[in-house]
Amino acid sequence: TQLLEQSPQFLSIQEGENLTVYCNSSSVFSSLQWYRQEPGEGPVLLVTVVTGGEVKKLKRLTFQFGDARKDSSLHITAAQPGDTGLYLCAGDRDTGRRALTFGSGTRLQVQP
Amino acid sequence: NAGVTQTPKFQVLKTGQSMTLQCAQDMNHNSMYWYRQDPGMGLRLIYYSASEGTTDKGEVPNGYNVSRLNKREFSLRLESAAPSQTSVYFCASRWTRPNTGELFFGEGSRLTVL
Numbered sequence: 001t002q003l004l005e006q007s008p009q010f011l012s013i014q015e016g017e018n019l020t021v022y023c024n025s026s027s028v029f030s031s032l033q034w035y036r037q038e039p040g041e042g043p044v045l046l047v048t049v050v051t052g053g054e055v056k057k058l059k060r061l062t063f064q065f066g067d068a069r070k071d072s073s074l075h076i077t078a079a080q081p082g083d084t085g086l087y088l089c090a091g092d093r094d095t096g097r098r099a100l101t102f103g104s105g106t107r108l109q110v111q112p
Numbered sequence: 113n114a115g116v117t118q119t120p121k122f123q124v125l126k127t128g129q130s131m132t133l134q135c136a137q138d139m140n141h142n143s144m145y146w147y148r149q150d151p152g153m154g155l156r157l158i159y160y161s162a163s164e165g166t167t168d169k170g171e172v173p174n175g176y177n178v179s180r181l182n183k184r185e186f187s188l189r190l191e192s193a194a195p196s197q198t199s200v201y202f203c204a205s206r207w208t209r210p211n212t213g214e215l216f217f218g219e220g221s222r223l224t225v226l
Binding site: 004006009030031033035040041042043044045048088090092098099100101102103104105 | 116143145147152153154155156157160162168170202204208212214215217218219220
């Protein structure tokens with residue numbers, strides 16, 4: 001059982017469509033990060049959210065941290081082929097253990 | 113701008129063989145990590161080192177050992193490789209004091225155990 005559950009696992013859409021990826025947990029996180037990974041490379045940070053209810057925008061990407069800091073979502077508006085990749089959420093917990101826990105990932109393919 | 117460097121990038125082992133994955137970072141980060149990535153499993157933490165001289169187990173430490181050689185280097189050793197250890201391994205580093213920051217990853221090491 002993963003501490004962070006991501007859904008959906010796979011998403012194949014047409015260019016121009018909107019989509020939302022969810023990251024859910026029963027645990028509280030002090031902060032949550034979203035990474036994107038392309039084939040053959042390591043993940044790269046997109047955003048960090050730290051406050052319950054926080055919303056951050058990065059061009060066409062909108063990230064939200066749940067009020068209770070147990071969940072997060074990533075919304076992409078008008079997806080483009082360049083958005084194709086593996087999206088990973090990762091959380092820091094206030095347990096003294098300074099290690100991120102990752103979700104299982106959402107593989108997005110945007111068809112031109 | 114090397115960031116996090118892992119070696120080797122590819123390795124094929126036979127069951128029972130041993131090997132060490134090397135990792136070095138040049139960003140003066142205090143914390144370093146080893147993750148493995150398997151299809152549909154995201155990234156799972158094997159071991160981490162919160163600071164020079166300390167190491168701690170992660171979610172899946174069995175079959176692995178680590179050494180934090182100095183502030184820059186963190187190695188992962190497989191003493192007796194098993195097919196279940198076939199995976200892509202990522203080393204990563206970041207600041208965790210005073211605040212936790214972005215995790216920087218290497219390019220990964222693809223290991224196949226036959």
